[in-house]
Amino acid sequence: MMNTQVLTYIYILIMKGKAYENQGTPLISISVRLSRKENNILIDLPLWDLLMTNGELKKVFLSDSSLNLFEKIYVLFFGIPIIGYRIRSRYILPILAEFKDYKILDAGCGRGFFSAALAMGDKNNDILALDIDEQVINRNTSVFNRLAIHNVKFEKKDLFDLNNRDHFDFIVSTHNLEHVERDDELLRIFHCNLKTGGRILIQVPSPPEKYYFKSRLLREFPGHVRQGYTLEQLSDKLERASFRILSCKKTGNAGQQFICQLGVIITRCEEKNKLIYALVFPFLLFASFLFYHFGRKDGGQLGLLCMAQKE
Numbered sequence: 001m002m003n004t005q006v007l008t009y010i011y012i013l014i015m016k017g018k019a020y021e022n023q024g025t026p027l028i029s030i031s032v033r034l035s036r037k038e039n040n041i042l043i044d045l046p047l048w049d050l051l052m053t054n055g056e057l058k059k060v061f062l063s064d065s066s067l068n069l070f071e072k073i074y075v076l077f078f079g080i081p082i083i084g085y086r087i088r089s090r091y092i093l094p095i096l097a098e099f100k101d102y103k104i105l106d107a108g109c110g111r112g113f114f115s116a117a118l119a120m121g122d123k124n125n126d127i128l129a130l131d132i133d134e135q136v137i138n139r140n141t142s143v144f145n146r147l148a149i150h151n152v153k154f155e156k157k158d159l160f161d162l163n164n165r166d167h168f169d170f171i172v173s174t175h176n177l178e179h180v181e182r183d184d185e186l187l188r189i190f191h192c193n194l195k196t197g198g199r200i201l202i203q204v205p206s207p208p209e210k211y212y213f214k215s216r217l218l219r220e221f222p223g224h225v226r227q228g229y230t231l232e233q234l235s236d237k238l239e240r241a242s243f244r245i246l247s248c249k250k251t252g253n254a255g256q257q258f259i260c261q262l263g264v265i266i267t268r269c270e271e272k273n274k275l276i277y278a279l280v281f282p283f284l285l286f287a288s289f290l291f292y293h294f295g296r297k298d299g300g301q302l303g304l305l306c307m308a309q310k311e
Contacts, residue, residue, distance in 0.1 A: 108176035187241035252302020255291035
């Protein structure tokens with residue numbers, strides 16, 4: 001039975017959340033800020049992690065017209081059903097919540113979840129989201145129009161053709177560099193397109209310390225030209241591209257790596273075995289919550305998260 005102090009913490013969080021919601025601020029950013037301010041896991045439980053619905057961001061997924069009724073109901077209960085994204089987002093969303101009134105490039109935006117977080121976090125953010133997949137861009141444009149999110153522009157473009165010199169205050173690149181053969185050149189392009197003093201946030205995988213399943217798929221991940229980067233490799237590449245590294249840290253632990261690999265084995269990276277995945281996903285999500293809060297956050301089994309600046 002919970003004691004009075006715990007109940008008081010939960011009550012305060014709910015009331016603060018309602019107050020911020022009335023001001024039009026997404027609850028997702030409120031729960032993140034509170035968890036950073038108050039060093040107490042219990043504060044995270046009611047709205048952010050225990051319900052695990054991914055706050056406002058699930059609207060982006062729900063607005064995809066290709067979803068059937070069952071899939072929409074499922075997302076309402078469990079949030080965005082992509083376990084790798086859900087695990088990685090725990091590390092990156094608190095950082096994105098800090099950026100206000102910036103010109104931002106989402107380099108290789110994918111489904112646009114991080115663009116949505118930046119857009120919902122501050123309506124004054126001006127975001128250009130690029131991806132080479134025209135189908136992804138068309139879907140994202142339709143979804144964001146449906147949600148009336150107007151401070152994000154999606155555009156089909158190869159990042160090597162980027163030519164907005166000294167234009168952006170902030171660039172975010174999540175799990176893109178491992179897909180690019182000429183990664184050194186791409187980092188120099190990012191540097192060129194940032195304003196002086198502008199920052200870049202890069203999230204990449206690390207080579208797995210252990211494979212928990214005997215599958216070629218894990219060793220030859222579709223679309224990857226490398227398995228990932230060590231901390232030394234990524235730091236060296238950023239410095240050679242003339243960035244000053246502000247922070248570069250390892251993220252994740254063995255438990256989170258196991259969950260990600262299991263997700264890959266089930267879906268085959270092609271959204272296969274949907275029924276099996278739907279049954280297993282809630283358990284993976286809850287396990288990822290436990291591993292995040294009670295396991296090491298800097299073990300490096302999951303990947304790297306680096307912030308660098310153009311001087």
